[in-house]
Amino acid sequence: MPLTEPDRLFSSDPKLRKTSRSLFESIEHTPILSPHGHCDPRWFADNARFPNPAELLVIPDHYVFRMLVSQGVSMADLGIPRADGGATEADPRKIWRLFAQNFHLFRGTPSALWLNHSFEHVFGLDIPLSAETADAYYDHIDDKLSQDAFRPRALFEAFGIECLATTEGALDDLRAHQRIKDSGWSGRVITTYRPDAVVDPEFEGFSKNVETFGKITGEDTASWGGYLNAHRKRRAFFKDFGATASDHGHPTARTENLSNLDAETLFQKVLTGSHTADEADAFRGQMLTEMAKMSLEDGLVLQIHSGSGRNHSQQVFGAHGRDMGFDIPTRTDYVGGLKPLLDAVGMEPDLTVLLFTLDETVYGRELAPLAGAYPSLKLGPPWWFFDSYEGIKRFREATTETCGFYNTAGFNDDTRAFCSIPARHDVARRSDCAYLASLVETGRLGMAEAFEVAQDLAYGLAKAAYRL
């Protein structure tokens, strides 16, 4: 019995199903572009085997372990590292069993679809995961992981990935990327410039980070001009490692376009830590506009990931640190927030700004009208909690009528769960084909057009938007 239905995510209506399937078959094997994500470049630099099923599929995936935590499983029992270095469960098999016996919690979620897709299509399993099959699963996957065909580079190739972007901080030495380069391996793994640690005054160790930033670049980052130059140099350095984009994870979508003098003054405030929360937000906003202006100079695409309220639980943050599944979306204002940036450079046809959101209410009210007007703006795909069948459906239904397909930027998987990459693209491609089929079968799109759009959504739009 297959774990995944061959016609999954296609409507049960025979006409819709047939049209969806035709469209999907035309792009099923199109190479994967993964222009934004969080894979670890060391996987491809070292090409070491993945240690075990729990460390591959459970412990690093906050989509997965937060669901167990939400039902009372403790993070320590799942082997999630503690901030104080204290003991957590060390036996990966025990962790796997805990995961397996709670697998019913994922019913109806994209995690279930992705995991089952990996189980079946990556590891060749055909029985459902449960308490009963936990050990058989563990042994089977662990055995596979010991084979060369399951090392990172082999999987990268087997997955049909044409290009994969990782995301590194501005202070990263990109050593892993250097080693990939040096290895002569043909896989295209590129970096992305993510300067949050030197741009966000509320980031842990911000002024120390800015100091290091100066040392790395040989710029006087205690001055506003030197600080901006340091960014310019660092962006160039990242471009040497293939970067075609920068990425910015800000709590709000606020931007500013201050005079040079006001920006300098604000910079001194945040550098000395004498800023208010509002000034911290203003500084982040100013930096988005600065980055957009640098994008006009160096051609990097500007990605804005706004609206995640990071580390919502004080207790979890204290005990386990960042990225522990307790980032909660917040209401986000793009119309007011982006205005300063857009007034400065929004009409530039050579600039590409990609917008992401965790606030679905802005799809139709804000994002599609903005992207359907400003030449610099395009919409990134549904992000995080909304990277799912229903999420993609709502995104297309709420944006297409206003900004069409060509103001969107294709799919990106945005994952740190390597084995889920083919599954995520599979879900996105199927969901898009199901949507296109609904347009075709209700007379809103011709079939020939639909084939073109399907290819664009799976490949062409990402390639163009990210300048790959």
Add this chain to the structure above:
Amino acid sequence: MPLTEPDRLFSSDPKLRKTSRSLFESIEHTPILSPHGHCDPRWFADNARFPNPAELLVIPDHYVFRMLVSQGVSMADLGIPRADGGATEADPRKIWRLFAQNFHLFRGTPSALWLNHSFEHVFGLDIPLSAETADAYYDHIDDKLSQDAFRPRALFEAFGIECLATTEGALDDLRAHQRIKDSGWSGRVITTYRPDAVVDPEFEGFSKNVETFGKITGEDTASWGGYLNAHRKRRAFFKDFGATASDHGHPTARTENLSNLDAETLFQKVLTGSHTADEADAFRGQMLTEMAKMSLEDGLVLQIHSGSGRNHSQQVFGAHGRDMGFDIPTRTDYVGGLKPLLDAVGMEPDLTVLLFTLDETVYGRELAPLAGAYPSLKLGPPWWFFDSYEGIKRFREATTETCGFYNTAGFNDDTRAFCSIPARHDVARRSDCAYLASLVETGRLGMAEAFEVAQDLAYGLAKAAYRL
């Protein structure tokens, strides 16, 4: 001709319909749990006949009469009592006729589904209600109401209700519940602790209420400590009458976790009426956290019904008082609002907090991500305006992918319209089965899993969440 289609709410697509029907048949006769609602316990204490069709089905149901009012019918003509005791229509048959001749207003609404369900399945009618059939309807229903089989206890049993919770204020003596107990009747009717009148500084007569609260409990409710103890005692008293939950109807989802000193100071302010509107909200928010802490002591489940802007029309409130169909939803912030409570006790696996909302925009953006992370949180079903086919569909589509089914709490009917209870559970069960069928037929859920989930949604989740 039946008033209700046998396959109502199931998709017309043959595969979806068949699957929906199979799932529904497996739970159609599952006993009803009604863990939150507003039935009058005196019905079951007295077991007197319901007076007449208008007083049973029109006058007390603000879902029904507000629709007529919205089209220009006056509340006086509908027999809605006036605050000043002035005259209103006293002839129930005339009221019924007015209702009947406007029945087309309900086309496409859940009220139409519920009413037709009651007409057909409770009262055995098979012609549509209209101006022409108004009198025949009146006579038919009135005749039924005179029969013993239509007294409250008999209907309770005929409806298949396993447990029904009413909602009483903190000052209620629970005499009706005592009489039910004393009667020896086997029906399980329990109470719920709803302390708004002694928790909300903006409630009519708040300080007087707190004084009475002290007398009833023998505590010095002029002191913060005594006031909290009064709650403890009263919760225990409610538990004696079966309560498994408290319930809180606050305008916002704000919570606070003040130091004991600050809380005491704030308490003195609200007690003396020298508070601002913001301080009133802060006090309500502090009390949610206090209630959550008491829940950890005594095991009561904490229900939060946030975001209803009560008594929107000054004129209607002045003329007719509370609960007159003019409560309008407001935008509600759960992510920021709940943080203090969640930082205090949110990670406790033994605490159950059930969240309800009238702001659908938070389903995907706020509620599902919160419930999909915090062990203490679960989502109540769609409430009030959203207790409907489309409301349930949007709820499931927006929450399941992020928090699954097992962070939700099953259905509750939340009604004061007793005869609508089976109809409301029927609509909810059918809507859920239609949703499950869509998952099955698009390869997102196995059929065996769907049968399990259907049973959980209809019964198991409510039983567990409410500790029934």
Add this chain to the structure above:
Amino acid sequence: MPLTEPDRLFSSDPKLRKTSRSLFESIEHTPILSPHGHCDPRWFADNARFPNPAELLVIPDHYVFRMLVSQGVSMADLGIPRADGGATEADPRKIWRLFAQNFHLFRGTPSALWLNHSFEHVFGLDIPLSAETADAYYDHIDDKLSQDAFRPRALFEAFGIECLATTEGALDDLRAHQRIKDSGWSGRVITTYRPDAVVDPEFEGFSKNVETFGKITGEDTASWGGYLNAHRKRRAFFKDFGATASDHGHPTARTENLSNLDAETLFQKVLTGSHTADEADAFRGQMLTEMAKMSLEDGLVLQIHSGSGRNHSQQVFGAHGRDMGFDIPTRTDYVGGLKPLLDAVGMEPDLTVLLFTLDETVYGRELAPLAGAYPSLKLGPPWWFFDSYEGIKRFREATTETCGFYNTAGFNDDTRAFCSIPARHDVARRSDCAYLASLVETGRLGMAEAFEVAQDLAYGLAKAAYRL
């Protein structure tokens, strides 16, 4: 090959499609009521030929040209007039070619549906528009436009328009309407009172406008009383030209109900330009309530179009002025905003206030609950970006269950693109029939009822709401 599918917008499910088609056939040829829009009355006064395809279909339609601009086409190349009178493309054929070669951008948008409908059903074309067919299209349409059957009055009649309302500012002399009257032509073209220029303190030249307002009406508009009287006189003047409604385009839904003294003081402030932005908003809000009170005197229907953030791009506004496709929706609060007006006159059954929104999140949370309670309120159809298949679907699904059909006001096309009027009503009628079919086929509405509702949505509700 037809450009439009005969069964477009109906579900591919055979039962739904059949029912949708039956319903639609019953209203397909029902006369068009266009009670709100922006056609130029001079078209019907002069009855001159439309100059050429570009000036008819591209240049004046900001839905169309903003999409091209969003992909980097310059406004000058599209012949959009510059504020400074500078040169723009003057060859309409070149503009048409630019439009044609970018026509794929409209895939999946209502613009594509509307344009193809016009191409096929107005101009008799049957090949798709593209770079290749651009010239053939241009010649074909231009030839048609030179024929008498394609002059404005002939098209008005061919479109089956029973009544069309234009929108004029309070200072307009309605000369074009006078000429229509004088011409003896039987087409019913009426005006609408839109006083934004003398009501909005932030409108260009506001105090000058108010001065002119005084001259036109012979009232002392430097005094609050005289200013209000000027409105009364002007409303009466507009009524002489058929007006049955006023219309108000405000950035927010705020209303006020100030004392006469406070209103007078505020009026003096805004008149002298010594107001804050908040006071400007308060004044607009006060005027909504004043207009509602005048509506009770003279019977005009009050339309409120709230929530458009006008002229978002400083650069586009500077270069090209107003209405250039850069108006972006903003979050709008109706529950709080409308309360003062509703407390003043909301319970009046003889008042009709029609609410429009660009913020879909308020459909279910705010608008439907308000309209389902207050007798004065009705909901206008989905507006602007939401005048589309998906927009109408979401509107019906989010509002019907709470306020039914009879608290909505039918369709209006709100367009300045004359040839799109039949297409827009076609889309709206089909979308509504598709929705009604889904109710019928899921047992939520009887077929006989559905036929009645379909007729009401296409004709009866607009006729009643606008008092046509």
